[in-house]
Amino acid sequence: MNDRTVAIGRALPTNGGLARVALFFTQPVNLIFVGVASVIAFLALYPSFFLLYGSLTDSPLGVPGHFTLQNYVQAYSDPTAYPLILTSFIFGIGASGLSVILALTLAWITIRTNAPFRRLFELVAIVPNILPPLLISISWVLLLNPSNGLINGILVRLFGLERGPFNIYSLPGLIFVEGLILTPLAFLIIAAALKSMDPSLEESAKTLGSGEVGVAARITFPLMRPAILAAGTLNFVRAVESFDTPAIIALPARLEVFTTKIWREALGSFPTNHNLAATYGVGILLIALIFVYLYRRFTSQVESFSTVTGKGFRPHQIDLGRWRYLASGTALLMLTLMVILPILVLLLVSVLPYYHVPTWQTWQNLTLSNFRFVVENPRVFRAFRNSMILAIVGATLCMGLAALTAYITIRTKIAARGLLEGLVFIPWAFPGTALALGLLWAYVDFPIPIYGTLWIIMIAYITRFLPYGLRAVSSTIIQIHKELEEASTVCGAGFFATFRRILVPMMRPGIMAGWIILATTFMREFSATLFLYSPGSEALGPLLYFLYLDGMRGRVAAIGLVISVISVILIAIAQRLSRWDTE
C-alpha cells in the first residue's frame, strides 16, 4: 500500500538520463506539478523580481540605475526602526491571538453544540470579512473615541463618570479593532476543519470517562492544531501588513508600526521612494517566510492530524443542556462586537446628511440620498458588475489552483513541493501597496495587452490571495487520511479520477471556506486594484476608497451595507450548494 502512495508523485529525477525524465512525465501528477509550479512561479516571481530589483537599485523602476545596498542601510540602520518592530510584533500577536480565540469559541458554539440560533450565528460571523476594514475601524472610532464616542457617552451618562472609560487611540484599542476585523478569516478556517473532524476519537474519550469540557480541551482543540496555527499565522502576517486600522487609530495614538513607518518614509513621502518601500517589503517578506517555515514544522506530522478517515461519520453534537442559552449569549455578545455595533453605526452614518452624535433633531434630518446615489449612479452599477465578476470567477479560479497546490505540497513526495508553497507566500508577504507597485511595473509592459482590463486585476488578486485559499484547503487536506486515496488507487482509479471523486468532495468544506474568504475579499479589495484598474474596469474597492477620500462617508456606508447584503446572499448560496451536494 505504501509503495502505491509513494508512486503518487515521484521525486524529480536527479540522474539516469532521458528515460527517467520520460518516466517522470508519464505520471499525470507530475505533469500537474509542472503546470501548477510554472503558473505559480510566474505569478509570484515576476512582480517580486521587480520589487527585489527595486530594493537593490538607486533609481525608480523603469529608469536604468546602479546596484546599491544604500536602501538597506537607510532602512535598517535607523535606531527608531527597532522599537517599532517590537510594537508591530505585539500588535500582530495580540490581534491574531484575539481573532483565533474569538473564532475558536464561536466556531465551537456554532458547529459542535446545540446552542439555539447557531446556524444564523455561523452565517453572520462572516459578515465583517465583507465590510472594508476601513469602515469597521471608523465605526469603532465613532463608538469608542474618548471625547464623543457613543459607548463612552452612554457610560458617562449612565454612571455619572467624569470621562469615558475607553480610549480607542491606544495599543489595546488597535489590537481590539484589528482582532475583530481578522476574526472571520480565522473563523472560516477553523470552522471548516471542525466540520470535517471524525468524532470517533471524541467518542472514545467519552467512553473512557471524560466529560464534555475534558473532551474539548484534550481531544477537540489539540486536533484542531493545524487549523488554529494556519489561522494564527495568516492573521499575524495580515495584521503586521495592514495599514487601514493603524492609519486611523495608531496615528492619533502616536504609535508607530511597520506599515505606518513604510508610509511615512517611502510610499507616503514626496516624491515616493519606491526603492525604500521595496526594501521594507523585503524585511516583511523575511518575517513572513519565517512564519511559513514554522507553520510547516508544526504541521509536519501530517498523519497525526488525520481525522477524516474512510469510516462514515457525522460530527458529534454536544448537548449543552441549560448551558446552551449561555453559549448562544456568548456568541451573540461576540457578534454584537464584530457585526451588530459596526453595522448599526454604518446604518446611522448612511442615513445622516453628515455624521454627528445623534440628538432629537437628528431624526428630522434623516436622508435616503446616499442609497439613492447607490441605485441611480451608473458608475456604482458598473463597479458592482466588475466586482461580482472578479469575486465569482476570480475566487473559483484561485480555489482551483489552491486545491491543486495544496494537494501537491501536502500529499506528494515531489522534491520541490516545499519550494512551491514558499513561492505562493512571496507576493502575499509584501505589503499590499508595495506588491501593487510591483504588479503595475510588471504588467504595464507585458506583451499580452491585459494592462488596464479586468484580467490584470484578476491576476493580481489570484497572486496576492492564493495563500488564503491554500491555508483554508490545506487544513482540511491534512485531516483526510491517506487510506481513502490508497483505496481508490488500488481499485484502479487514476490520478484525475481519485482527485475528482475522492479528494475534492472530502476537501469541500475547506474549498468552500476558501472560496467564501476569497470572494468576499475580492468584493472589497482596493490596494492592488487602485494601481491596476483603468476607468472602465473600476471595481468597488477603488470606488469606496475615492468616496472615502472625498469625505462621502454616507455613500461609503450605504455601498458597504449593500455589499454586505449581496455577499451574505452569495455565501448563503455557496453554503447551500455545498450542502446540497453532500445530500
Add this chain to the structure above:
Amino acid sequence: MRKILNSFVAGLALLIFAAGPSFGQDAKLIDAAKKEGGKVVIYGSLESDSMDVVSKAFQKKTGIEVEYWRGSATKVMDRAVSEYRAGKPGFDIILTNDNPMQLMQKEGIFAKYDSPSAKDFSKDSIDPNLGPRYRNVIIGVVYNKSAISPADAPKSLEDLVNPKYKGKLVMPDPTQHTTTTQWVASLEKLMGKEKAEKYIRDLAAMKPILVESLLPAAERVSTGETPIAITYVKYAYIYGQKGAPLDYVRLGKMMGDGHYLGLGNKAPHVNAGKVFIDYFLGQESMMMIAKLGEFVNRKGVYPPLPDADKIQFVELYDLDAKGFAEKKKEYTKIFLQ
C-alpha cells in the same frame, strides 16, 4: 431706447465676432476628437463629484466621453510616470497639485498647449509651462460652532497656541502629510523666520491630534470629536451644506497649494484632450466647480463661502525631495519626540 438697442446689437455682434473663431476651432477639434474614438482619459486628484458635474456638461456639449481615474497626487504621479516610462501612457490629461505637476513636467510628460481659455486667468496665476493654476486649495482654521462658541473661537493663527485650546486641536501629521509639511515650512512667509520657528514649537507643545490628511481633520471637527482643525477652508462650506455647524477663522492671509492640468505629450486622444482643457478652463466649468466650494482662479469667480472674496491667498513654498526629507526630520523631532 434706440441708443440702448444699438449698443446691444453692437455688443452682440462683438460677442459673435469674438466667439466665432473659438467656436470654429472647437468644432474642428471636436470632429478630430471624435475620429480618435470620442473619449478623453484623465488621471487626476480633483474630487470625483466635481469631475462628475463637469464631465456630464462636457459630454452633453461635445459628445465626447470622459473617463476619469482618481487618485491622491502621489498615486497619480506614480501611475502616470510608470506608464510613461514603460512607453504606454493611458492618459490624455493629468490634473493635480503644483509640486507633482512640476516634477512630471521635468520628466517630459506634458506637451505644450496654449488653451484659448487661459486668457481669462490673471497673469500671476499662469505658469509658463503648465498654463493656468485653475484652483487654489486654501488651508485655514475651521471650528465646530456647537463645540466652541464663535466668541470663544480663535481669531488668529497665534491664538491657536493659547493653552485654553490644548487638546482641542486636530491637524494632519506634518511629518507624513506633504501639503502640511509645506504649510508648516511656509509659516515664515506669514510671520517671519524667527517668529515662525517659535510658533511651530508652541504649536507642537499643544499636542494636537495628528491625523493622516486634511480631510480626516475636517471630519473630526464636523462630528464634534475635536472642536478646532487646521484644514482646507472649503470644508467649512462643504460640510456646512450638509448641516454641520462649521465656520472658519477669518485670517486675512491664508496659505495654500495650486492645481494645474496638462496635456500628455503621448496622449492617445490628443484632440479630445485639447477640447477638454479648453472647456475645463472656461467660464461654465469653473463656475460649476466654484459652486461646489472650490477657489478657482478665474477673475471674479468665488465659492459661496462667506467672505471668500476677502481671503488673500499666499502660495506655499515648493519643496524638493531633499527639502521634504529635511523638514520631515526636523518636524519629527518637534512634533513626535
